Amino acid sequence: MDVILLQILNGLDKGSAYALIALGLTLIFGTLGVVNFAHGALFMIGAFCSVTVQRILSLSFETIDPTKVDFLGNPATVKTPYVMEWFGESTGASIIDWSVPLAILFSIPIMITVGFIMERGLIKHFYKRPHADQILVTFGLAIVLQEVIKAFYGANPIPTPAPAAFTGSFDFGLLLGFAENTIIYPYWRMVYFAFSLVVIGGVFSFLQFTTFGMVVRAGMADRETVGLLGIDIDKRFTFMFGLAAAVAGVAGVMYAPINSPNYHMGMDFLVLSFVVVVVGGMGSLPGAVLAGFMLGILESFASMNMIKNIIPGIDQIIIYLVAILILLTRPRGLMGRKGVMEE
Amino acid sequence: MSKLITNRRGVLRGGAALGAGLAMPTIFTASSAAAFTNDPTGSTVTLGFNVPQSGPYADEGADELRAYELAVEHLNGGGDGGMMNTFSSKVLDGTGIMGKKVEYVTGDTQTKSDAARASARSMIEKDGAVMITGGSSSGVAIAVQGLCQEAGVIFMAGLTHSNDTTGKDKKANGFRHFFNGYMSAAALAPVLAARYGTDRTAYHLTADYTWGWTQEESIAAATEAMGWNTVEKVRTPLASTDFSSYIAPVLNSGADVLVLNHYGGNMVNSLTNAVQFGLREKVVNGKNFEIVVPLYSRLMARGAGANVKGIFGSTNWHWSLTDEGSQAFVRSFGTKYGFPPSQAAHTVYCQTLLYADAVQRAGSFNPCAVAEALEGYDFDGLGNGPTHYRAGDHQCFKDVLVVKGKENPENEFDLLEIVEITPRAQVEYAVDHPMFAGGELGACNGG
Numbered sequence: 001m002d003v004i005l006l007q008i009l010n011g012l013d014k015g016s017a018y019a020l021i022a023l024g025l026t027l028i029f030g031t032l033g034v035v036n037f038a039h040g041a042l043f044m045i046g047a048f049c050s051v052t053v054q055r056i057l058s059l060s061f062e063t064i065d066p067t068k069v070d071f072l073g074n075p076a077t078v079k080t081p082y083v084m085e086w087f088g089e090s091t092g093a094s095i096i097d098w099s100v101p102l103a104i105l106f107s108i109p110i111m112i113t114v115g116f117i118m119e120r121g122l123i124k125h126f127y128k129r130p131h132a133d134q135i136l137v138t139f140g141l142a143i144v145l146q147e148v149i150k151a152f153y154g155a156n157p158i159p160t161p162a163p164a165a166f167t168g169s170f171d172f173g174l175l176l177g178f179a180e181n182t183i184i185y186p187y188w189r190m191v192y193f194a195f196s197l198v199v200i201g202g203v204f205s206f207l208q209f210t211t212f213g214m215v216v217r218a219g220m221a222d223r224e225t226v227g228l229l230g231i232d233i234d235k236r237f238t239f240m241f242g243l244a245a246a247v248a249g250v251a252g253v254m255y256a257p258i259n260s261p262n263y264h265m266g267m268d269f270l271v272l273s274f275v276v277v278v279v280g281g282m283g284s285l286p287g288a289v290l291a292g293f294m295l296g297i298l299e300s301f302a303s304m305n306m307i308k309n310i311i312p313g314i315d316q317i318i319i320y321l322v323a324i325l326i327l328l329t330r331p332r333g334l335m336g337r338k339g340v341m342e343e
Numbered sequence: 344m345s346k347l348i349t350n351r352r353g354v355l356r357g358g359a360a361l362g363a364g365l366a367m368p369t370i371f372t373a374s375s376a377a378a379f380t381n382d383p384t385g386s387t388v389t390l391g392f393n394v395p396q397s398g399p400y401a402d403e404g405a406d407e408l409r410a411y412e413l414a415v416e417h418l419n420g421g422g423d424g425g426m427m428n429t430f431s432s433k434v435l436d437g438t439g440i441m442g443k444k445v446e447y448v449t450g451d452t453q454t455k456s457d458a459a460r461a462s463a464r465s466m467i468e469k470d471g472a473v474m475i476t477g478g479s480s481s482g483v484a485i486a487v488q489g490l491c492q493e494a495g496v497i498f499m500a501g502l503t504h505s506n507d508t509t510g511k512d513k514k515a516n517g518f519r520h521f522f523n524g525y526m527s528a529a530a531l532a533p534v535l536a537a538r539y540g541t542d543r544t545a546y547h548l549t550a551d552y553t554w555g556w557t558q559e560e561s562i563a564a565a566t567e568a569m570g571w572n573t574v575e576k577v578r579t580p581l582a583s584t585d586f587s588s589y590i591a592p593v594l595n596s597g598a599d600v601l602v603l604n605h606y607g608g609n610m611v612n613s614l615t616n617a618v619q620f621g622l623r624e625k626v627v628n629g630k631n632f633e634i635v636v637p638l639y640s641r642l643m644a645r646g647a648g649a650n651v652k653g654i655f656g657s658t659n660w661h662w663s664l665t666d667e668g669s670q671a672f673v674r675s676f677g678t679k680y681g682f683p684p685s686q687a688a689h690t691v692y693c694q695t696l697l698y699a700d701a702v703q704r705a706g707s708f709n710p711c712a713v714a715e716a717l718e719g720y721d722f723d724g725l726g727n728g729p730t731h732y733r734a735g736d737h738q739c740f741k742d743v744l745v746v747k748g749k750e751n752p753e754n755e756f757d758l759l760e761i762v763e764i765t766p767r768a769q770v771e772y773a774v775d776h777p778m779f780a781g782g783e784l785g786a787c788n789g790g
Contacts, residue, residue: 002595003592003595006591006592006595007588007591009591010587010588010591011588013587014585014587014588068753070754071662071663071673071677071682071683071754071756072673072674072677072678076753076754150397150401154401154402155397155398155399155400155401155402156402156611156642156643156645156646157608157611157612157646157647158646159611159615159645159646159647159648159649159650161648161649167618167619167621168621168624169619169620169621181594181595181625181627182594182595184591184594184620184621185620186587186619186620186621188619189587189619257619258585258615258616258619259584259585259612259615259616260611260612260615260646260647260648262399262608262646264399264608265584268582268584299588300587300588303588303589304588304592305575305577305592308577308578315580315588316580316582
């Protein structure tokens with residue numbers, strides 16, 4: 001029982017990331033009809049927003065310390081962050097420590113702008129082209145974006161720690177009556193899971209309870225009729241692209257402490273997230289979220305040694321195996337709508 | 344008087360024969376034209392530096408390339424001469440190799456075996472490289488070593504740590520200066536036993552490819568010989584980014600040590616995940632839970648940040664060594680580039696000098712003569728103390744560094760501290776040791 005609970009917990013944060021990326025992917029597909037293979041790159045850019053904020057907050061001035069030497073034997077330069085100089089050592093250190101949560105504020109306008117430029121500058125020219133063309137151009141864009149990031153930040157992962165208050169893990173086992181250390185779960189992963197629920201809830205509420213969201217949903221269902229009512233649906237869909245970019249971005253920001261950001265992390269998530277969208281049902285927002293968590297948990301179970309001993313390599317193929325099974329039994333995915341991707 | 348008669352069939356036959364001749368890779372036909380592959384006949388000699396310039400190890404590849412450029416500069420008489428001044432052999436005089444100016448071409452391995460073989464082949468066939476060197480992955484090094492054996496050029500391996508490189512996949516044309524998984528384990532295990540005790544239970548997470556397998560086998564055997572018990576060995580896909588599902592069951596297994604047989608991005612992520620799970624704050628079996636990273640690299644330690652503090656591992660070389668050779672190299676590299684070199688940079692610099700020195704001593708670029716000059720060669724002054732290039736498997740034997748993540752680094756490069764310099768005798772093994780068995784060195788191929 002404890003093993004099952006442990007793997008469910010593990011799958012939740014992985015599933016959270018899948019769900020957040022897949023939510024944006026399917027939002028773009030549902031509104032603009034574009035299969036955006038550059039969406040993983042937006043997640044990666046979000047993670048690098050964390051790195052950038054951390055670096056901005058750590059900007060330092062240098063002083064020479066004659067009592068120390070550097071690796072060449074010259075007097076060492078000591079770096080002091082400006083925030084420590086301005087706000088005092090303790091407050092300055094706390095500001096740097098909280099750079100990841102602060103990066104959320106920084107990333108939202110950045111990601112909306114990136115999304116807007118992507119949509120207006122490139123993707124809108126491919127609306128009427130076949131899906132294969134859209135996949136090729138967005139995949140190419142993803143490669144360009146990751147190479148740009150690599151040129152600026154290098155190929156090595158960059159440590160971006162969570163605030164010190166969230167280091168360590170919580171012992172769920174003790175709470176549930178198990179032995180100590182049976183079910184432990186890192187605090188930051190709990191934060192990530194809660195954060196993803198808030199974002200997913202926010203997007204659903206926005207679409208469900210606002211007039212803007214209602215028009216977008218109407219446009220997703222019947223774009224032509226909404227257009228005939230005199231509503232500029234294209235403008236709203238462009239906004240939705242920006243919103244999807246922001247969702248991917250903040251997902252990346254908060255993911256940075258879980259795995260140190262590197263230029264390739266978007267690609268690592270992209271294919272899996274695309275499978276999540278297909279399993280959930282193309283264009284279905286609840287389907288994307290459901291499939292995201294489901295596949296995250298299944299992947300976690302497949303990593304267990306007792307499962308791997310029975311079926312070696314299952315951890316590498318489980319998601320694709322489940323995708324095949326679901327698509328064989330439910331060709332439109334778990335919650336796919338009739339008519340989507342079927343023309 | 345004979346008369347040349349041309350007809351359609353004759354032309355076709357002739358054309359087919361000519362085409363087949365042209366299509367045959369030149370690397371396999373060199374022996375008919377010259378004594379050996381890419382015999383440098385002009386005033387220059389070309390070396391091929393095959394490193395990852397893109398992909399996950401691009402930063403390590405960039406550092407290797409810097410060291411290669413520095414070595415070429417020193418061989419041609421530029422700069423301060425670096426470790427040429429401290430090298431025990433004095434045949435290199437700054438006039439290139441055998442009086443020929445050293446030039447180089449570079450290839451991008453992308454850390455993929457097929458791409459690495461293609462770039463090495465291109466450097467041999469098109470650029471006339473007489474020696475290929477490089478690599479930041481054992482899979483790539485083994486693949487390129489095999490190609491060089493077929494092509495008849497010397498391969499001076501860069502960063503490759505799998506036992507197989509000079510074990511079951513060893514080749515007569517391949518030489519490795521870098522240490523290997525067995526040596527890491529032989530150096531590390533006694534230190535771990537001394538620090539953590541002999542009554543320990545280890546859980547291994549291992550990257551699922553040649554390096555991971557041999558590293559796991561080596562460290563498990565060495566720690567078990569010290570009295571440790573191995574409770575579980577879990578293989579993780581090389582493409583894994585989140586190791587939480589592999590780490591979560593560790594505490595429940597009864598293990599009190601986690602051994603991460605991971606390198607590069609795998610190491611950064613698995614160590615970060617393990618620290619997030621609070622493993623290092625746990626007490627299991629009445630002992631503090633410990634994490635071990637058998638192969639450390641400064642570049643990777645930087646990626647893992649503060650998570651490396653206090654964690655033991657091993658390394659081939661470190662810039663903080665105080666011997667004359669290391670100091671000369673750090674001064675040379677640091678003055679030119681502004682930061683200290685990595686162990687990858689050090690090993691490729693050494694390999695370039697060792698190749699040039701062997702050519703000079705052999706008096707020929709012929710790969711078989713160079714191989715003979717390297718086999719059984721004893722040298723010193725290149726930063727690792729007295730070193731021996733064993734003839735039986737082309738593996739270098741030298742002291743190994745046991746290091747620990749530094750608790751209070753003084754600057755961004757000051758991430759590891761040397762805990763012990765394990766003497767060479769402690770990490771030596773027989774050529775036919777079971778962990779290295781299964782392959783034949785074979786005969787040298789001069790092309």
